[in-house]
Amino acid sequence: MSRSQFAEELRSLVDGLAAAGSPDLWDSLVDLDLPRIGIDEERGGPGGSLYDLLVVVESLAGHGIGVPIVEASTADWVVSRAGDLADGLATVVLLDEAPDVASGTLTAELTSVPWARDAARLVLCAPGVAPLQVDLGDVSVTVRNVDNIAGEPRDTVVLTATPVTSVEGAPAYAEVRERLALLWSAAVLGAAHGAYRLTRTYVSEREQFGAPLLKIPAVAGNLARMRVQLVQADAALALAREGGAVDIARITTAAAATEIAQIAHQLHGAMGITEEYPLHRLTRRLWSWRDAVASERRWAESLGRRAADAGESGVWTRITATHTEG
Amino acid sequence: MDHTPGPDSCAELRAQVRELTAEWRDAGRYTPRSDSWLRSFDLEFSKELAARGLIAMTYPKEFGGAGRTNVERLAVTEELLRAGAPVAAHWIGDRQIGPAILRHGTRQLQEEIVPRIASGEAVFCLGMSEPEAGSDLASVRTSAEPVDGGWLVNGHKIWTTQAHHATHAYLLARTLRGERKHEGLTEFVVDMDAEGVSVTPIVDLAGEHHFNEVRFENVFVPAHRVIGEVGKGWKQVVEQLSFERGGAERSLSSYPVLIELITETARQGDDRELHALLGSLVARLAVLRRLCFEVARAMDAGEAPVQQAAALKYLGNAFEHDVIEALRRTDLCQEPSFDGAFGQALLASPAFSLRGGAAEVLLSLIARQEARS
Structure with missing residues (x-):
């Protein structure tokens, strides 16, 4: 089976599971080992590629489903690169600076830790040091529940002299950050497609002034x-998958998310702002996810600074890099 | 296509264009400017490119082409646009008329016209828009009546860029008046020096002369100058639009301003707002460039990606405008001059999202497609 065939089958598998609307969806995904797709078999994963994982993330997001797929897949990938995988949900958080580890323990208050309340293990990644692993079941750990506007756990984790283990040989901070950015780009893209599909159906079916809304030129234009x-966001993700231009994917999908969420609500009218109608499951995620881990603005700033440093010729060389033409 | 490009062929082509443009620029033979593919006409430069096999690149070798891919052509066109080089003389012929004749023309027409486009001798203008048919292109009234040995053309075209330099016009005319306006259209190649063709300049808001009106009064066009099938021109025009809309010139018309913005951002040092603005623009440029690449690849696969080209043009034009607006975050926007990058781009900018299909028309085309799918 070719790579794209496998990806298509994976997409329809995930679409089927997601559309069934089961409350045990995450368990089903774990049973199928989908959150670990992209981790080699000899490292305890089911095999497959990062590309396949992106397909899974994008499909789930397209249904407005919030599960810890991005965090769990990344945390397990970090750990698997250095040692054995353990059972249970793992999550990951990035820190701007290396934490102060004192004789194998850490005392810190960590905010916006995704899914901490449900997770067994937490992987901390910071610049310049090996990732740290924390057993969230340890008695010294307190978790305070906090949700983002999508209703997804972004908890506060308080560590008080909590034992941590260093994951030697794991990927460096920058690599983890890039992987998270790529996965979030795929999630945003998936949710954007979902919002688009819902909107297209709505304006094709909803009648006003004696005809479907889509007959109004301004609606069709929107x-x-x-x-x-x-189109733009799809191209950006394709570029990132092939060439590693993750910052560009992140900026582009975030910008698309902003415009798409705005237009989707505008075209849905009041129906779109009810709890009953499913649009908010997509738009609240677009609003949360577009700036997850590092905001669109931060990525743009750093890309802009590098562009200014590289000068026009450096920018042009990067954009037209030969590997995309061969 | 006669060969598959190796991974380095694009890099070699880029190097070749960079060398040539640098040589001409350094010798003072041209000054880079915005919108150079419409506004910078230099037949000598076009012939120089032709001599190096850098125009007609995708045409078969037997017609004077280089038998290369659209992906390779993109490497060359985007380097030329980046350099703001004077490419207007061959741009339209090379981009869409040669390919249209190669796809639909008779062998005789191909042999007559295509090698002359490839050598830079034939300069084309586009006789599409009319006073009553701009965005609604299918409403053309210019007529071609069958006469002995050919056609007699009467009508009036407008916004015809470079008609005053052109040796040939591509002409869309009505050969049959029926109930459906999309039927009965035919494409022709007309000699600009034929009797009955007259060109009147239209000066634009920058005081420059690029546009024209072109009148056809009883102009005889020989039968073999029909491109493709009589009466089936509409389908061919639509196909041509993917060539017309899907290229790098729809994103790079204001590129000289982006160069200034990059330099100025570096000079300003730690202006975070400016960094973020530049970063967003660079991201958009990279994605537009990727879309150009995808369109070129689709063309190489024998497709006519009309919808994707329309989306690309819409996004590219918005980018071209936003680059100009971004420079207003710096002081370089003050007292814009006619010969500065900012002033030139600004004065050219209203045309970006009009020519080749107005933004509104592109959106409605995309919307129709969405309603169908």
């Missing part, structure tokens, strides 16, 4: 604006 944003 739907087309959503489509061109998707």
Whole structure:
């Protein structure tokens, strides 16, 4: 089976599971080992590639489903690169600075730790040091529940002289950050496609002034604006998958998310702002996810600074890099 | 296509273009400017490119082409645009008329016209828009009546860029008046020096002369100058639009301003707002460039990616505008001059999202497609 065939089968498998709307979806995904896809078999994963994982993330997001797929897959990937995988949910958080580890323990208050309340283990990644692993079941750990506006856990974790183990040989901070950015780009893209599909169906079916809304030129034009944003975001992700331009994917999908969420709500009218109608499951995620881990603005700033340093010729060389043309 | 490009062929082509443009620029033979593919006409430069096999690149070798891919052509066109080089003389012929004749023309027409585009001798203008048919292109009224040995053309075209330099016009005319306006259209190649063709300049808001009106009064066009099938021109025009809309010139018309913005951002040092603004623009440029690449690859696969080209043009034009607006975050925008990068781009900018299909028309085309799918 070719790579793209496998990815398509994976997509329809995940779409089927997600569409069934089961409350045990995450357990089903874990049973199928999907959160560990992209981790080699000899390291305890099911094999497959990062590309396959992106397909899974994108499909789930397209249904407005929030599960810890990005965090769990990344945390396990970090650990698997250095040692054996353990059972249970692992999550990951990035720190701007290396934490102060004192005789194998850490005391710190960590905010916005995704899914901490449900997780067994936490992987901490910071610049310049090996990732640290924390057993969240340790008696010294307190978790305070906090949700983001998508209703997803972004908890506060208080560590008080909590034992931590260093994951030697694991990927460096920058690599983890890039992987998270790529996965979030795929999630945002998936949710953007979901919002688009819902909106297209709505304006094709909802009648006003005696005809479907889509017959109103301004409505049709707005739907087309959503489509061109998707064209742009799809291309950005394709670029990132092939060439590693993750910052560009992150900036582009975030910008697309902003415009698509805005237009999706505008075209849905009041229906879109009810709890009953499913649009908010997608738009609240777009609003949360577009700036997850590092904001669009931060990525843009750092890309802009590097562009200014590289000068026009450096920018041009990067954009037109030969590997995309061969 | 006669060969598959190796991974280095694009890099070699880029190097070749960089060397040539640097040589001409350093010798004072051209000054880089925005919108150079429409506004910077230098037949000598076009012939120099032709001599090096850098135009007609995708045409078969038997017609004077280089038998290369659209992906390779993209490497060359985007380097030329980046350099703000004077490429207007061959741009339209090379981009869409040669390919249209190669796809639909008779062998005789191919042999007559295509090698002359490839050598830079034939300079084309596009006789599409009319006073009553701009965005609604299918409403053309210019007529071609069958006469002995060919056609007699009467009508009036407008916004015809470079008609005053052109040796040939591509002409869309009505050969049959029926109930459906998309039927009965035919594409022709007309000699600009034929009797009955007259060109009147239209000066633009920058005081420059690029546009024209072109009138056709009883102009005889020989039968073999029909491109493709009589009466089936609409389908061919639509195909041509993917060539017209899907290229790098739809994103790079204001590129000289982006160069200034990059330099100025570096000079300002630690302006974080400016960094973020530049970063967003660079991200957009990279994605647009990727879309150009995807369109080129689709063309190499024999497709006519009309919808994708429309999306690309819409996004590219918005980018071209936003680059100009971004420079207003610096002081370089003050007292814009006619010969400065900012002033030139600004004065050219209203045309970006009009020519080749207005933004509104592109959106409605995309919307129709979405409603169908």
